[in-house]
Amino acid sequence: MTDANAAEMPERARIDRDAVKPRGQKSRRRGRGDELQVPEAEFRSYYGRPIIKAPVWKNPDVPLYLFLGGLAATSSGLGALGGATDRPTLRRTGRLAAAAGAAGGTVFLVHDLHRPKRFLHMLRVFKPTSPLSVGTWILSPFATFAAATAASELTGLFRRAGDASGAVAAVIGPALGTYTAVLFSNTAVPTWHEAHRELPIVFAGSAAAAGGGMGLVGASVRDNVPAARLAVAGAVVELAAGEFMERKLGLLGDVYQKGRAHTLMRASKACLAAGAVGAVLGRRHRWSAALSGLALMAGSALTRFGVFDAGIASANDPAHIVVPQRERIRQRQATTGTDVAPPDRTFA
Amino acid sequence: MWDAFSGAASSLSGPLPDPTTDAGWSGDHPKRVGFFTDTSVCIGCKACEVACKEWNLVPDDGTDASDLYRLTGMSYDNTGDLGASSWRHVAFIEDVRPHGSATAAHGGPPSGVPVDSLATGFLPSGLPAVTDGAPSTPTLRAPRDAATAPAPGETVDLLALLPDTGAHGQQTPDDERDVRWLMSSDVCKHCTHAGCLDVCPTGALFRTEYGTVVVQDDICNGCGYCVPSCPYGVIDVREDDGGAHKCTLCYDRLGAGMEPACAKACPTNSIQFGDLDELQAAADARLAELHGRGVTEARLYGRDPDDGVGGDGAFFLLLDEPEVYGMPPEPIVTTRDLPEMWRNAALTAVGLGAAVVAAFWGGRK
Numbered sequence A: 001m002t003d004a005n006a007a008e009m010p011e012r013a014r015i016d017r018d019a020v021k022p023r024g025q026k027s028r029r030r031g032r033g034d035e036l037q038v039p040e041a042e043f044r045s046y047y048g049r050p051i052i053k054a055p056v057w058k059n060p061d062v063p064l065y066l067f068l069g070g071l072a073a074t075s076s077g078l079g080a081l082g083g084a085t086d087r088p089t090l091r092r093t094g095r096l097a098a099a100a101g102a103a104g105g106t107v108f109l110v111h112d113l114h115r116p117k118r119f120l121h122m123l124r125v126f127k128p129t130s131p132l133s134v135g136t137w138i139l140s141p142f143a144t145f146a147a148a149t150a151a152s153e154l155t156g157l158f159r160r161a162g163d164a165s166g167a168v169a170a171v172i173g174p175a176l177g178t179y180t181a182v183l184f185s186n187t188a189v190p191t192w193h194e195a196h197r198e199l200p201i202v203f204a205g206s207a208a209a210a211g212g213g214m215g216l217v218g219a220s221v222r223d224n225v226p227a228a229r230l231a232v233a234g235a236v237v238e239l240a241a242g243e244f245m246e247r248k249l250g251l252l253g254d255v256y257q258k259g260r261a262h263t264l265m266r267a268s269k270a271c272l273a274a275g276a277v278g279a280v281l282g283r284r285h286r287w288s289a290a291l292s293g294l295a296l297m298a299g300s301a302l303t304r305f306g307v308f309d310a311g312i313a314s315a316n317d318p319a320h321i322v323v324p325q326r327e328r329i330r331q332r333q334a335t336t337g338t339d340v341a342p343p344d345r346t347f348a
Numbered sequence B: 001m002w003d004a005f006s007g008a009a010s011s012l013s014g015p016l017p018d019p020t021t022d023a024g025w026s027g028d029h030p031k032r033v034g035f036f037t038d039t040s041v042c043i044g045c046k047a048c049e050v051a052c053k054e055w056n057l058v059p060d061d062g063t064d065a066s067d068l069y070r071l072t073g074m075s076y077d078n079t080g081d082l083g084a085s086s087w088r089h090v091a092f093i094e095d096v097r098p099h100g101s102a103t104a105a106h107g108g109p110p111s112g113v114p115v116d117s118l119a120t121g122f123l124p125s126g127l128p129a130v131t132d133g134a135p136s137t138p139t140l141r142a143p144r145d146a147a148t149a150p151a152p153g154e155t156v157d158l159l160a161l162l163p164d165t166g167a168h169g170q171q172t173p174d175d176e177r178d179v180r181w182l183m184s185s186d187v188c189k190h191c192t193h194a195g196c197l198d199v200c201p202t203g204a205l206f207r208t209e210y211g212t213v214v215v216q217d218d219i220c221n222g223c224g225y226c227v228p229s230c231p232y233g234v235i236d237v238r239e240d241d242g243g244a245h246k247c248t249l250c251y252d253r254l255g256a257g258m259e260p261a262c263a264k265a266c267p268t269n270s271i272q273f274g275d276l277d278e279l280q281a282a283a284d285a286r287l288a289e290l291h292g293r294g295v296t297e298a299r300l301y302g303r304d305p306d307d308g309v310g311g312d313g314a315f316f317l318l319l320d321e322p323e324v325y326g327m328p329p330e331p332i333v334t335t336r337d338l339p340e341m342w343r344n345a346a347l348t349a350v351g352l353g354a355a356v357v358a359a360f361w362g363g364r365k
């Protein structure tokens, strides 16, 4: 920003930085946003206060929902194809993980509501403009089919029907794994919104790492090749896309460089890398395969927590709103050659 | 609803002359109403905040309750921001600059006037400037007598009472600093393309026949999606009842043919309520008038139907950049990019499915 008013107006610069009252130092936002982060880039704001409202979504409910949804999404595919290709332990793991992930995710999704008893109000409309509405309509049938498949798996009854419903769940699965990226990026939170091209890929990689990791934990060495492949591919994609996203965000990526989001993302990358290496080298041993699988799942979950935290920090930072929007105005004026803005600082 | 995605997605962003019909109301709905908040005459009395609380029975707002007496410590503004229990919020900016660096709005010399042509270089407020002990009075324009009562039905233009030296707003003299106070009553913008309404998964948020955006409390399940989706940071979930709340533009009063409580209570007519097209015309006239008087820093905010939210139902005349008042300088409704986001997510989902299938490639080793 060229709005270098800090030097010209030391009083205001001081007010901006010192008189800051981070929203919700008490109450529900405690622990979810870091101290208000005013970067060195110069910008003006209303006493450094946040401009948009940070999400009131609960932590850990929402990150866990994203993780379990991703886990269930790819597990359903591994289960269905594992059954079709005669890998009984992979089939069983995939089916049970899909059902458990969907059920757990639903519990967290409902618990996240501030009026959980009205969960069913989500089903009174279908709104393509609301990713949460679309997601509920993805999750509900998926959970139903996955649960039916798992029931058939556990009881040994209605095997044909179980196979069929497992196949349906496997087809719905990928949508469950990627829609959550739209859920986050379709907000005014700058770090989420501006990542709307990369976030689905990060989340898809994360879903593959989680489901594949689960397969490594649960399937026998004889059956776990597809799980290992999927998990490694997922981890690689997640690492690469995550890195790309952080770079491309530029100024908005600073929330990934500091605070809790930074710690979480670092831990996530370490887990993913270790898990991927372990899956390649140690797939043939039951214990090392299971350990790698756990690391991959942990890496996937940590990514969700990291992205969630980064969004909270971004929403609380007025610079994330003002600086990019001012830059947009400046660029438009540069291209059109007009200076429509009133001369605020031509005097000073 | 799917029509939102057909064609040019015109109802997700861009100019939209009639959002009410776009939302499915029949053609004979009432005209779109809104607010024009002229901050140049706001005195920061907060009558609007109080009237809104009283009429709508909005409960205590726990903002910054960690402070003794709920003082924010930053200015006379102890409300802090809009929220679930603050549907009007009067921003109060004490704009302090080093002496001599002031703009016209600070009471500094208007543009084009050489500084050394003025005895003191700077005349704060309407007070006589003191030069070497000799009082000098700024040249006053004719109708400047604040004591003259206005004719019945006529309103006093406070700005006209200010000296020609270009002092706008209320200033206070100080040895080293120039100070001006900016006040602005913020409210839900009732956007043409409302992010909150677009993302609400229950349909609790809806567009009324007046073109305003309202939450139905008996439908809202407190999912909180609207909260981060508002580009202005208006709507919020109330902790004790778990529901999302914001200004209704006094939907109940509109139905009874009354103007909203905040506009009714405003003693300076800073909050003007009416049909949106008439307000826009009034605002344009007011802006031209102020510019004509040398208040070049006056600008309209949210007036332009071409902006990122398709224009606001509640728009403002500001005396500084929007971010100084805590508003985003150029908001864009998040759903403008939603078709692209769905496309990306769908393609990625196909890729994810293909990856699962590919993992089984080559059969058993």
Ligand code: SF4
Pocket (backbone or CB within 6 Å): B188, B189, B190, B191, B193, B194, B195, B196, B197, B213, B229, B230, B231, B232, B233, B234, B235, B246
């Ligand atoms: S998006 Fe924000 S400002 Fe616009 S109508 Fe909704 S709550 Fe009001």
Ligand code: SF4
Pocket (backbone or CB within 6 Å): B196, B199, B200, B201, B202, B203, B204, B205, B215, B219, B220, B221, B222, B223, B224, B225, B226, B227, B237, B243, B244
């Ligand atoms: S919190 Fe209520 S009003 Fe807001 S999006 Fe959710 S259901 Fe709609």
Ligand code: SF4
Pocket (backbone or CB within 6 Å): B051, B052, B053, B055, B056, B087, B088, B187, B246, B247, B248, B249, B250, B260, B261, B262, B263
């Ligand atoms: S229009 Fe009504 S609800 Fe909205 S701020 Fe004014 S008094 Fe409050």
